[in-house]
Amino acid sequence: MVRIAVVGSLMMDLVVRAPRLPSRGESLIAHSFQTFIGGKGGNQATAAARLGADVTMIGKVGDDDFGRAILANLRREGIDTSGVIADSPIGTGVAVPIVLDDGDNAILAIPRANLALDAEDVERARASIAAADMLMVQFEVGMAATESAMRIARSAGRTVMLNPAPIAPHPPGLLAMADVLLPNEVEAAALAPQAGGNHRAEAQFLRSRGPATVVITLGENGALVATNDRVTEVPAFPVAALDSVGAGDAFCGAYAVALAEGATPFEAARFGAAAGAVAVTRSGAAASLPSRLDVERILHNG
DSSP, rough: OEEEEOOOOEEEEEEEEEOOOTTTTTTOOOOOEEEEEHHHHHHHHHHHHHHHTEEEEEEEEEEEEHHHHHHHHHHHTOOOEEEEEEEEESOOOOEEEETTTTTTTEEEEEEEEHHOOOOHHHHHTTHHHHSSEEEEEESSHHHHHHHHHHHHHHTTEEEEEEEOOOOOOOOOTTGGOOOOOBHHHHHHHHGGGGGGGOOOHHHHHHHSSSOOOOEOGGGOOEEEEOOHHHHHHEEEOOOOOOOOOHHHHHHHHHHHHHHHOOOOHHHHHHHHHHHHHTTTSSSSGGGOOHHHHHHHHHHOOO
């Protein structure tokens, strides 16, 4: 069983299903409202745990009902929550995904306690990060915490995977501390605007910033994987999409598990694409994340 440490966000998703996004000043009747456990960090940790990894979560929630529900859910998934801090003065982060009839989505995020996670909090979890086979980080917590976690993992010789989402100002040289950089196409375009939307050029530019491997996820068009000697497109698995919330996190968690287990970057991307394909057929973020059997069934049938 591979060991993965995740330093990242923990959110409660307040999901609205609607026919479309409202125009400015418009009131629009939506189809439904549901609450789901979410946050990129928590989702990716859950994805990795369901796929067979031994996962430790490092993050911060509020001392409130949302925070307690998130912690209980992580523990039910078998995730070590000893690195999660409940901060009384600051509420648990929330997100409001609006899921459209075609399965696409737009999300408003209010990080709250997540942005209060700092380098000192991460330092307390040094032993867990240093003992992991891989560290997974995103841009949804305080940047000092993300940078500190990456430095700890690098000094311990561990593999670092950065999902730069959502795009945020970051210290010079931060990308170079990632062994794997895994943006989606919007994030890749923001990080490499001079590429003009050419995904191969984006990947090559981002590799020049230091990461050995760049994987750009492309939704229904699959993913693009770039290493030092090869750039390859990995096709998506055709499924009927219901809800794309959490699909990127499913890909990230699956990619991390497969890579830590010894897969090549291209094999890991195919495993990630299969996980993402399962996730889009289900509602919610954490609720949509697949089991190992789910992913293997997609791989076998695809």
